[in-house]
Amino acid sequence: MSISKTLLALSLAGAAFSASAGVTYTATTGTTSGVGGVTTNTFDDGLLPIGFATYDQLGALIPSPGNSGYAAQPPGDPTAFFSVGISNGQPSSSSVTFGGMGVSYFGYYMGSPDDYNIVTMYSGNTMVLQINGNDMAAAAHRMANGNQQVGFYMNFFTDSGTTITKVTFSANQNAFESDNHSYISAVPEPEIFVMLLTGLGLLGLASRRDKAEDNEKFY
Numbered sequence: 001m002s003i004s005k006t007l008l009a010l011s012l013a014g015a016a017f018s019a020s021a022g023v024t025y026t027a028t029t030g031t032t033s034g035v036g037g038v039t040t041n042t043f044d045d046g047l048l049p050i051g052f053a054t055y056d057q058l059g060a061l062i063p064s065p066g067n068s069g070y071a072a073q074p075p076g077d078p079t080a081f082f083s084v085g086i087s088n089g090q091p092s093s094s095s096v097t098f099g100g101m102g103v104s105y106f107g108y109y110m111g112s113p114d115d116y117n118i119v120t121m122y123s124g125n126t127m128v129l130q131i132n133g134n135d136m137a138a139a140a141h142r143m144a145n146g147n148q149q150v151g152f153y154m155n156f157f158t159d160s161g162t163t164i165t166k167v168t169f170s171a172n173q174n175a176f177e178s179d180n181h182s183y184i185s186a187v188p189e190p191e192i193f194v195m196l197l198t199g200l201g202l203l204g205l206a207s208r209r210d211k212a213e214d215n216e217k218f219y
Contacts, residue, residue, distance in 0.1 A: 022162030023121065023129045027140035027152045031077050033107045033182040035155065040182040043080045053183065057094035060084050060169075062177070068148065070174040074111025075151040077179050082108075085175030093170035096181065102163035105184040110177065111151040113137040115144045117176040121156065122166040129156070133176075158186075 028034055041049045046063065048055040062083045066073035071083040071090065084094050102123065110117070117133035133144035140152035158164060163186040169176055 022159050023156060025139060025154060025156045027136065027154055030153055031109045032180050033153060035105055038182040038184055040180055042180055043082055046080060052099045053096050055094060055096050057091040059089045059091045060094040071177055072112050072148045074109055074177050074179055075149050077109060081177055081179035083175045083177045084169050084171050086172060087174055090175060092172060093168055095166055095168040097166045101186040102165035103183040104158050104163060104186040106164055106167055107153060107155040107182045108178040109151060109153050109180045112146050112148040112177060113142060113144045113150060114146045116171050116173050118170045120168040121164050123162055124165055128162060
């Protein structure tokens with residue numbers, strides 16, 4: 001299913017919000033992404049991923065079952081999870097940076113939404129989105145009041161002119177809990193591949209023509 005069709009299906013389940021030029025988000029039920037073709041970081045092995053998706057703070061990883069006093073386990077999610085806050089060794093913010101051209105889709109399951117939960121997204125050095133817990137809870141038709149029984153999945157989609165290269169989670173209180181971070185790597189549009197192949201073909205033709213002319217001059 002294409003991202004546009006998936007977005008349409010998701011928007012039928014909950015309102016889709018245009019966060020900024022190039023980014024649209026929606027909230028859906030469930031602990032995992034409903035978008036096809038995603039790669040998901042579950043954090044279940046007790047390690048933060050390093051590679052295409054690189055996390056910068058080891059302190060943001062919380063083993064199951066968490067701690068209701070400063071990092072509550074997201075509801076219905078009994079495994080290790082990702083959290084930022086201000087105590088017990090948690091960083092106040094942590095970022096995931098994507099390699100290559102970035103990602104065209106990013107999503108995460110979050111629990112106990114608070115108004116001080118903040119997500120900031122970048123495309124290169126440009127901030128393309130910043131939303132807080134009120135925005136995220138509103139997308140799920142919930143209140144950002146820290147209710148530890150509330151959880152929903154946030155989905156962020158980009159248009160063809162935008163990619164997400166870094167996502168920062170932050171909270172100046174305890175805490176911002178999330179899990180099952182999912183993404184789709186951004187790749188050039190098919191038309192770009194066609195143009196590239198056409199250009200290479202023309203370069204090859206021009207090279208052969210130049211060689212032929214040089215041979216004629218030689219004789």
